[in-house]
Amino acid sequence: MSKEILINSETQEKRVAIVQDGLLLEFHIERPQDRTIVGNIYKGRIEAVMPSIGAAFVDIGLPKNGFLYLSEIESAYESIEAPAQTPIKEVKKGQEVLVQVVKESFGTKGPRLSTQIGLAGRYLVIMPLEKQGGISRRIENEVERRRLRDIFKKLKLPDPVGFIVRTAASGRSEQELIRDAQFLYKLWKRLEKIAQEKKAPALVYEEYDLPLRAIRDSFTEDVSKLIVDSKPEFYRIQHFMHTFLSYLSKKVELYRGDDLFGAKDVEKQINHIFESHVYMKSKAYLIIEPTEGLVVIDVNSGGFKKKVNQEEMAFKVNAEAAVEIARQLVLRDLGGIVVIDFIDMEREGHRRELLNILKNALSCDRAKYELNIMKNALSGDRAKYDILGISKFGIVEMTRERIHKTVQMLSFHPCPYCKGKGKLRSPQTLGIFALKELKRYLKGKTLKQASLTLAPPVIDEILKDKEALRAVEHKYRIKINLISNPAAHLEDIKFS
DSSP states (O other): OOEEEEEEEOSSOEEEEEEETTEEEEEEEEOGGGOOOTTOEEEEEEEEEETTTTEEEEEOSSSSOEEEEGGGHHHHHHHHTOSSOOOGGGOOTTOEEEEEEEEOOBTTBOOEEESSOOEEOSSEEEETTOSOOEEOTTOOOHHHHHHHHHHHHSOOOSSOOEEEEOGGGTTOOHHHHHHHHHHHHHHHHHHHHHHHHSOSSEEEEOOOOHHHHHHHHHOOTTOOEEEESOHHHHHHHHHHHHHHOGGGGGGEEEOOSSOHHHHTTOHHHHHHTTOSEEEOTTSOEEEEEEOSSEEEEEEEOTTOOOSOOHHHHHHHHHHHHHHHHHHHHHHTTOOEEEEEEOOOOOOHHHHHHHHHHOTTOOOSOTTHHHHHHHHHHGGGOOSOEEEEEEOTTSOEEEEEOOOSOOHHHHHEEEOTTTTTSSEEEOHHHHHHHHHHHHHHHHTTOOOSEEEEEEOHHHHHHHHHTHHHHHHHHHHHTOEEEEEEOTTSOTTOOEEO
């Protein structure tokens, strides 16, 4: 199977799509003003201690104070302020603590912090304040797990630290793993020195941006190509590859065309991410309705036309839906509590047949088939998830960790036309989209000038970055006239 990582890099935003055999598996977007802080390490100052909720609010230099559980603070004092542990009862306002962001701000909530510092490398994650390590559960081969344990038993470092062996370490040589461990250890010692010298609140370490994170976390040997459409970004990635992943650098390609995502038929799939209805090959469909803390997914047989009875129809549709749901959770980065209403299956004999197909069936419970498929489909998901089981109403319940702002949160704002009942793409998103559509419109045409008619807020966003517009004019040797139409719907785009 062909698996590719596509990187679209422009001044206003960077986008990464992971595609397998033409199917979009993952999509991520990052803009300079919305760059994630997850993974960043800060030296913070405790602003308030709240024993009633067992937490402290920590000033890390951002508009919102971070949230940190009191139970995590002891180890932080041990490493930064004192040779011995400080009891929780002595935690007070003004004390300094080294923290890492583990979850973005959501709504009125500030970022979630942890004192369990972790620095990710290519194959390992160093846990400098922990003495114990571990191996990814996704490395299932016992011989390989023993080999990896033996390598780390021989590892000699000046200070005892913990390492988590990532899935990408499977099959890598002892030299590669030790080199990664030594690099991470040196990085930590440098950060430790920075933390000692800086006064809180201060940034100590900033996580990689989106393209480099995608390469570190997803560019494995099963990826056939990494294609990037920006020459400066291509050279930056090549430098990163030669430093950390030289054996994969030949798979990096520069796309010289005008529209990488369009050429790969990815743009249409990205647009479907924002739709509530997801249609499957069988003509059955899902309805996905996310709220701030809950995602509701309904499975419908729709236009399923195979000549089978009700029970077999339910089985086939549910099996297809379970895999598609797992894909959509990752693709849309949906988190919180997820409630799934599958089509009911009744026949005991059918359930026994399904259990014979599944080697690891748990019981004859009528929903276990769907649960097992979802676990398999979610096995590549980096976010933590937990399938809680099935209620007496036949509803599957699960939770999925929410770490970053979703693509929908970044791309849309509350609709002024429906007063928040629906969603509308933001003027910034529409400005970027309009210029992309303009390039598609101009491709193959020979014109001296063209007009682009948009709603005033979209015009304003384009004029904030005139360089992007000038680049289009220079590329196509054309004069672009921007026409503001106050009566136009925000999402209306017209060319003439």
